[in-house]
Amino acid sequence: MDNELLNNTLLVVLTSLVSLFYVVSVSLYGSDFFKGNTFAKTYKQPALIVTIVTHIAYIGFLTAPEGYRLNYSISMLMTMVALTLAVIYMFIEFSTKTEKTGFFILSFSAGAEILASILLFTSSGDGPSFSGLGIGIHLLAAIFSFSSIAIAGLYSFLYLLLFRQIKNNKFGFLFENLPNLEVLELLIKHAVAFGFLFLTITLLAGVIGSIQTSEIINLFDTRLIALVIIWMFYGFSLFIKKLFGWDTIHMAYLLIFLFVLTTTLILLMSIFSPTFHGLSF
Amino acid sequence: MNIISVGVNHKTAPIEIRERVSLSEVQAKEFLTNLIDDNIALEAMVLSTCNRTELYVVPGMAEVDGRYLKEYLIAFRNAHNEVRPEHFFNRFYCNTARHLFEVASAIDSLILGEGQILGQVKDGYRIAVEVQSAGILLTRLCHTAFSVAKKVKTKTKIMEGAVSVSYAAVELAQKIFSNLSMKKILLIGAGETGELAARHMFQKNARNIVITNRTLSKAEALAEELGTNQVLPYESYKEHLHEFDIIITAVSIKDYVLTEPELQQSMQKRRLKPVIILDLGLPRNVDPEIGKLKNMFLKDIDALKHIIDKNLELRRAELPKVQKIIDEELVGFGQWINTLKVRPTIVDLQSKFIEIKEKELERFRYKVSEEELKRMERLTDRILKKILHHPIKMLKAPVDTADTIPSRVNLVRNIFDLEEQNQRTK
Numbered sequence: 001m002d003n004e005l006l007n008n009t010l011l012v013v014l015t016s017l018v019s020l021f022y023v024v025s026v027s028l029y030g031s032d033f034f035k036g037n038t039f040a041k042t043y044k045q046p047a048l049i050v051t052i053v054t055h056i057a058y059i060g061f062l063t064a065p066e067g068y069r070l071n072y073s074i075s076m077l078m079t080m081v082a083l084t085l086a087v088i089y090m091f092i093e094f095s096t097k098t099e100k101t102g103f104f105i106l107s108f109s110a111g112a113e114i115l116a117s118i119l120l121f122t123s124s125g126d127g128p129s130f131s132g133l134g135i136g137i138h139l140l141a142a143i144f145s146f147s148s149i150a151i152a153g154l155y156s157f158l159y160l161l162l163f164r165q166i167k168n169n170k171f172g173f174l175f176e177n178l179p180n181l182e183v184l185e186l187l188i189k190h191a192v193a194f195g196f197l198f199l200t201i202t203l204l205a206g207v208i209g210s211i212q213t214s215e216i217i218n219l220f221d222t223r224l225i226a227l228v229i230i231w232m233f234y235g236f237s238l239f240i241k242k243l244f245g246w247d248t249i250h251m252a253y254l255l256i257f258l259f260v261l262t263t264t265l266i267l268l269m270s271i272f273s274p275t276f277h278g279l280s281f
Numbered sequence: 282m283n284i285i286s287v288g289v290n291h292k293t294a295p296i297e298i299r300e301r302v303s304l305s306e307v308q309a310k311e312f313l314t315n316l317i318d319d320n321i322a323l324e325a326m327v328l329s330t331c332n333r334t335e336l337y338v339v340p341g342m343a344e345v346d347g348r349y350l351k352e353y354l355i356a357f358r359n360a361h362n363e364v365r366p367e368h369f370f371n372r373f374y375c376n377t378a379r380h381l382f383e384v385a386s387a388i389d390s391l392i393l394g395e396g397q398i399l400g401q402v403k404d405g406y407r408i409a410v411e412v413q414s415a416g417i418l419l420t421r422l423c424h425t426a427f428s429v430a431k432k433v434k435t436k437t438k439i440m441e442g443a444v445s446v447s448y449a450a451v452e453l454a455q456k457i458f459s460n461l462s463m464k465k466i467l468l469i470g471a472g473e474t475g476e477l478a479a480r481h482m483f484q485k486n487a488r489n490i491v492i493t494n495r496t497l498s499k500a501e502a503l504a505e506e507l508g509t510n511q512v513l514p515y516e517s518y519k520e521h522l523h524e525f526d527i528i529i530t531a532v533s534i535k536d537y538v539l540t541e542p543e544l545q546q547s548m549q550k551r552r553l554k555p556v557i558i559l560d561l562g563l564p565r566n567v568d569p570e571i572g573k574l575k576n577m578f579l580k581d582i583d584a585l586k587h588i589i590d591k592n593l594e595l596r597r598a599e600l601p602k603v604q605k606i607i608d609e610e611l612v613g614f615g616q617w618i619n620t621l622k623v624r625p626t627i628v629d630l631q632s633k634f635i636e637i638k639e640k641e642l643e644r645f646r647y648k649v650s651e652e653e654l655k656r657m658e659r660l661t662d663r664i665l666k667k668i669l670h671h672p673i674k675m676l677k678a679p680v681d682t683a684d685t686i687p688s689r690v691n692l693v694r695n696i697f698d699l700e701e702q703n704q705r706t707k
Contacts, residue, residue, distance in 0.1 A: 182459040247553045
């Protein structure tokens with residue numbers, strides 16, 4: 001058997017279990033959102049916490065043979081995206097006391113985790129593991145950044161959806177169940193703030209990591225340029241409202257654009273720059 | 282023992298008829314007193330609201346039926362010329378209970394799930410208690426109805442969502458702004474509609490409400506009543522439009538009170554921060570073109586009716602849940618009614634055994650000491666309690682049909698040789 005994972009029963013069980021837990025959490029959030037189910041309303045948060053704890057334990061088991069170092073395989077990155085999305089969402093849910101958007105965010109988490117599991121079962125390679133604290137923080141912060149960008153994009157989409165529905169007198173299901181426009185705006189602000197913080201850490205940790213490994217920083221490196229562009233856009237979006245009087249509608253369009261841009265850039269870089277940040281299947 | 286309900290409501294009669302038979306509190310008291318004094322009713326209650334006048338009666342004589350009660354009410358209100366028995370509904374026994382449960386739960390109301398009816402049913406019961414026309418049966422019926430209404434309110438969504446234009450306006454505002462207490466509201470027009478909307482806003486913690494009206498004294502009076510004490514002269518409110526997050530207009534005027542250029546200017550001043558304009562006037566008070574401005578939510582009565590229709594649809598979807606609660610409570614109430622029928626037999630049974638006990642103990646009164654007699658009495662009490670436990674339990678046990686009760690009662694009466702049952706109702 002090429003895939004070593006399949007020989008480890010505990011890891012096989014945990015891999016399946018984590019995906020299952022995500023599906024259960026999404027189902028509970030969905031059942032509460034769409035059907036107002038009391039059971040789902042009561043148990044969705046505990047289910048999410050159990051999912052996150054199990055997921056962290058799972059990553060611990062998965063990386064134990066490599067001395068708890070993450071590697072750059074696409075399955076590892078996908079599972080980390082799933083985890084960070086869930087963690088950031090949970091933090092936003094607790095800090096804003098808004099629990100009606102979980103279905104939309106966690107659906108992405110569940111999708112990413114299921115994809116990660118499938119890739120883990122079908123692939124034979126692991127991809128290179130990173131070494132050094134700086135580069136480790138760089139990678140983690142980058143994953144958190146991407147998740148924040150994704151969440152900001154998704155909330156922006158929900159904001160636009162609700163805004164249009166109210167404008168057009170369509171007082172249907174989403175009008176009934178989504179948080180109000182001001183709350184969605186607050187959620188966007190939180191996600192953007194997280195995103196900017198993690199992007200800054202990604203940038204700094206990347207530089208420190210390069211210094212640690214005596215790598216010469218190439219200012220024309222496409223990855224660096226892309227990261228700086230996204231970082232600047234995010235920083236810009238934090239102050240754009242105050243500086244230029246942009247309304248939330250324009251902000252929402254910008255954040256959706258940034259999410260699409262970031263995803264596209266990551267995909268392009270993974271295709272055209274196979275070394276270091278390259279993703280191993 | 283039967284319970285009859287007769288009455289007129291929005292389903293059976295037009296408003297002119299409902300008005301003719303409606304009873305004020307004083308009239309209701311007089312009517313109930315007459316029913317009891319004339320031995321027409323053993324128990325009686327009146328429920329009189331703007332949409333219904335209904336009687337709930339435990340008849341006092343065999344000839345008292347639905348028709349009798351209808352005629353009695355028509356005669357009391359001297360409404361023979363306008364009101365006919367066909368305008369009334371008529372229900373008996375379990376259907377009466379079901380009807381009151383439906384009324385108290387607000388599923389029989391003109392506006393499904395409206396919140397006032399339970400208070401009105403409670404008022405009806407209070408009046409009956411005050412004139413002492415509510416006995417054991419109506420008391421139990423009303424308390425079960427209150428409990429049904431409470432369950433319906435907590436376990437279903439029948440009362441959720443706005444179903445009036447002014448409340449829908451508030452619901453919409455809450456879908457845009459999270460905290461109305463932080464928002465500045467302008468009310469243009471201090472008439473009934475505007476006042477209602479302002480009150481709903483106030484209930485949702487809006488405190489920064491500024492009122493303007495052509496007659497300033499009316500604006501001042503409403504502002505004082507709401508406790509906001511903020512008014513703007515009608516001539517100058519347009520200079521302050523940019524300060525407000527929510528503008529409610531409810532004035533009777535042909536021309537628009539707000540025009541597109543005015544609002545465009547105000548939006549620029551407030552740097553495009555969202556504004557809701559709720560146009561509750563008829564004809565409309567606000568230029569519809571304003572709705573096309575950026576971040577401007579202009580909603581007139583038609584738009585708000587969309588919210589009302591959607592909410593009513595959601596309420597209608599809750600009806601099966603409400604009916605299920607009513608059905609469950611109806612079973613419990615029916616079983617309680619059945620225990621009323623066996624109560625005389627239980628009393629007779631207990632009396633008979635107590636009599637036997639006392640006779641037997643009397644024989645020993647002078648043969649044993651007083652202390653020993655007390656011990657014997659305690660012993661016989663314990664034995665009697667155990668002997669009677671099962672027959673009483675059997676009598677009180679739930680039945681599938683009311684027909685089973687007489688056979689049970691007869692069985693117990695024959696076995697224990699009880700005298701012929703009195704026609705007791707208590």
